[in-house]
Amino acid sequence: MGTKKLTIAMNGITGRMGYRQHLVRSILPLREEGLELPDGTRIEVEPILVGRRPDAVAEIAERHGVERWETDLDKVLADDGVDIYFDAQLTNLRRAALTKAMEAGKHIFTEKPTAETLEEAVELERVRARAGVNAGVVHDKLYLPGLVKLRRLVEEGFFGRILSLRGEFGYWVFEGDHQPAQRPSWNYRKEDGGGMTIDMFCHWNYVMEGIIGRVEAVTAKAVTHIPTRWDEQGRAYDATADDAAYGIFELRTPDGDPVIGQINSSWAVRVFRDELVEFQVDGTHGSAVAGLFNCRAQQRGHTPKPVWNPDLPTTEKFRDQWMDVPANAELPNGFRAQWEEFLADVVNDRPHRFDLMSAARGVQLAELGLKSSAEGRRIAIEDLQA
Secondary structure (H helix, E strand, O other): OOEEEEEEEEEOOOOHHHHHHHHHHHHHHHHHHOEEOOOOOEEEEEEEEEOOOHHHHHHHHHHHOOOOEEOOHHHHHOOOOOOEEEEOOOHHHHHHHHHHHHHOOOEEEEOOOOOOOHHHHHHHHHHHHHHOOOEEEOOHHHHOHHHHHHHHHHHOOOOOOEEEEEEEEEOEOOOOOOOOOOOOHHHHOHHHOOOHHHHHHHHHHHHHHHHOOEEEEEEEEEEOOOOEEEOOOOOEEEOOOOOEEEEEEEEEOOOOOEEEEEEEEEOEOOOOOOOOEEEEEEEOOEEEEEOOOOEEEEEHHHOOOOOOOOOOOOOOOHHHHOEEOOOOOOOOOHHHHHHHHHHHHHHOOOOOOOOHHHHHHHHHHHHHHHHHHHHOOOEEOOOOOO
16 A cells, blocks of 8 residues: 556657547546555556657647656656656557667557567567566557447347457548548558558457457458548648458357457448447347447347338338447546556556557457458468467
8 A cells, every 4th residue: 555656758649649548538637636546555647748849749748737748768768767658659650669668667558559560569579578567558449338338248148149240430531632631641651650451450359359259360351442632731642551441350259159250441431320430249149239438239039020021111210129238337538447457557566458469469460451452362360479
């Protein structure tokens, strides 16, 4: 028991996710409120902001009353008073920074993908093992209310034998000529680490692992639907990265049952669903559809018997036949919830459940998804070893 203060170097907080979700909605509230563990230990945090643009970093520090900010990462990592290094930079900068941080003896908490290639992602785990530090990788979607409810249904056996999972993700990202794009231009340049497959397959891997089971094979098609986009300065550029990825995933549950997963991901699709991402799980005893926040389910005993008759208009209101799944608890912001779990793991000197090998499997799925698309074939996924 007592108070444990942790100093966190936060790199990449000028970006949307690093700023809004990790700094504003996670670390700053924890700085104000602290975190009390079940044994009575109180964790207090103090951020150090790190970035390459001094004006931007200084402005954020002043806006939120953060005393220290730096542009020299090496200086920050050489500081014995820094306990944790957090990374939300561009993907192509992340591996080198994480390696430096771990070799300097810092625990790391990082966005994903952790690296641009599978070999580099696995090497990060080898570095971590040699350094003897803790590592956590953001798996935010598993902490979202909708998926928390979906996972609870799985754990309670609601579905019976799970048969399939279907996911739809995406929205229309404006090209940038007539209306500004909602995503940064580097997302659409392969040479800068962009691409739908490398971005979202890392997410889908941990979602499928965390809810259904391990992914054993992938068949995918990655495409660039919009070949020309306009950057933040209004200049046209070639979109060299894929902006959509369509995947079929062969999964296996912990009980050994095979499950087929299908997930469509696109930044060139218009939304006709309740949320920007939705997952439907179908089983012998019931089905459920979950988004970021909501989850609706239909039991076998409540399943109607639709009849296909193309000569008559459909009068059934199918959505009304499903029931809301209650949270039955207050579910906090998913990013903050995982931060709290990771900080508790650091203080208690225990491994974080979403580690660098979990991240490496995400990179593996993305890499093999791109290979499947390029070669037009199904690819089996081998178990990873560090």
